[in-house]
Amino acid sequence: MLSSNKIYFVFNNAQNDNSKKNKIMIGLGTAALGRPQYINVRQEDCDNSNLTEFRKQSFSVIEDAYNAGIRYFDTAPGYGLAEELVLEWLQTKNDKTIEIGTKWGYTYTANFDVNAAVHEVKEHSLAKLNEQWKFSKQLLPYLKVYQIHSATLETGVLENEDVLNELAHLKKEHNLKIGITTTGTNQIEVIKKALKVEIDGEQFFDLFQVTYNFLDQSLQEISEELLSQNKSIVIKEALANGRVFRNENYPHYQKMYATLEDLASKYNVGIDAIALKYGLQTIPNATVLSGASNTNQFSENLKANAFMLSDDDIELLSSFKVSPDFYWTERKQLQWN
Numbered sequence: 001m002l003s004s005n006k007i008y009f010v011f012n013n014a015q016n017d018n019s020k021k022n023k024i025m026i027g028l029g030t031a032a033l034g035r036p037q038y039i040n041v042r043q044e045d046c047d048n049s050n051l052t053e054f055r056k057q058s059f060s061v062i063e064d065a066y067n068a069g070i071r072y073f074d075t076a077p078g079y080g081l082a083e084e085l086v087l088e089w090l091q092t093k094n095d096k097t098i099e100i101g102t103k104w105g106y107t108y109t110a111n112f113d114v115n116a117a118v119h120e121v122k123e124h125s126l127a128k129l130n131e132q133w134k135f136s137k138q139l140l141p142y143l144k145v146y147q148i149h150s151a152t153l154e155t156g157v158l159e160n161e162d163v164l165n166e167l168a169h170l171k172k173e174h175n176l177k178i179g180i181t182t183t184g185t186n187q188i189e190v191i192k193k194a195l196k197v198e199i200d201g202e203q204f205f206d207l208f209q210v211t212y213n214f215l216d217q218s219l220q221e222i223s224e225e226l227l228s229q230n231k232s233i234v235i236k237e238a239l240a241n242g243r244v245f246r247n248e249n250y251p252h253y254q255k256m257y258a259t260l261e262d263l264a265s266k267y268n269v270g271i272d273a274i275a276l277k278y279g280l281q282t283i284p285n286a287t288v289l290s291g292a293s294n295t296n297q298f299s300e301n302l303k304a305n306a307f308m309l310s311d312d313d314i315e316l317l318s319s320f321k322v323s324p325d326f327y328w329t330e331r332k333q334l335q336w337n
């Protein structure tokens with residue numbers, strides 16, 4: 001799923017290439033499956049107060065995704081019970097094609113309480129890496145990708161020799177791809193800095209999990225460079241945390257909503273599939289994460305696999321680009337709900 005040496009989609013001639021069209025480049029993200037409350041635009045009330053029920057439902061989303069052919073699953077200790085759930089699910093499988101990516105650096109602190117004052121705490125120290133690895137290593141041998149969760153310049157993690165050396169040790173010992181995830185206005189600056197990190201004379205990071213959608217297109221500035229260097233790209237927040245869905249609180253997106261609705265009707269899919277497809281088609285060979293919180297959403301998300309946007313559609317969607325400052329200011333105002 002994550003190998004970078006094949007290009008599954010070539011922007012201008014993909015519509016004629018049936019062999020590449022059906023390759024599943026969608027992965028399942030587990031953030032909304034492990035935490036009953038999540039940062040997004042949630043327009044419908046959703047009662048996740050029964051944890052046993054929530055866990056059961058989340059488990060079915062993972063199993064449905066697997067049965068639909070998904071083989072890449074993204075998780076993190078910061079996603080509440082997600083890592084535990086993935087681990088429990090893996091125990092029901094014996095399939096070498098499954099690939100798990102996890103992260104370290106955030107601790108979930110909300111204890112499944114919607115009113116929690118603090119939902120997660122970030123710490124990029126060697127002590128946190130060691131502590132979280134103790135649990136995450138149970139995901140081996142399915143664990144293939146280990147990421148610094150939300151690497152920033154401020155935490156100094158890309159210059160922390162103790163941390164980098166320990167990651168290098170884990171990379172070698174367990175044959176892992178080491179990645180970073182990025183969030184915020186300076187994603188590209190952080191990626192550029194990460195590309196300069198070398199260990200034993202070799203570029204260290206293999207994979208970049210980046211926020212990308214037609215509102216924040218900043219990844220396009222560096223995606224070709226990443227792919228030409230054989231790096232893997234994973235796209236997160238392809239639905240802009242729910243901002244792609246019509247919502248009266250965002251009147252400035254009226255034209256975008258109308259366009260998305262037209263495209264959804266043209267291809268007989270939902271708006272979610274259009275947004276996911278935009279990521280799949282515009283960043284060649286990237287894995288795009290579905291963030292579905294239930295099985296219905298997942299099966300709708302998967303429809304992204306069943307059609308191709310035209311060049312004109314893509315151009316139209318690309319016209320909805322906003323500045324990273326605008327995007328992330330709006331993102332910061334979203335609530336845990």
Ligand SMILES: NC(=O)c1ccc[n+]([C@@H]2O[C@H](COP(=O)([O-])OP(=O)(O)OC[C@H]3O[C@@H](n4cnc5c(N)ncnc54)[C@H](OP(=O)(O)O)[C@@H]3O)[C@@H](O)[C@H]2O)c1
Nearest residue numbers: 029030031032042181236237238239240241291293297300
């Ligand atoms: N590394 C990081 O810092 C980081 C940050 C964010 C995400 N991620 C990863 O990326 C994955 C995806 O990102 P994301 O979940 O934040 O963002 P997203 O894909 O932009 O949004 C996901 C949300 O969209 C809604 N949705 C999905 N399909 C829908 C449908 N068919 N109809 C209506 N609503 C639908 C759901 O909201 P409701 O639940 O409200 O229905 C879902 O929780 C996560 O699971 C996680 O693995 C990583």
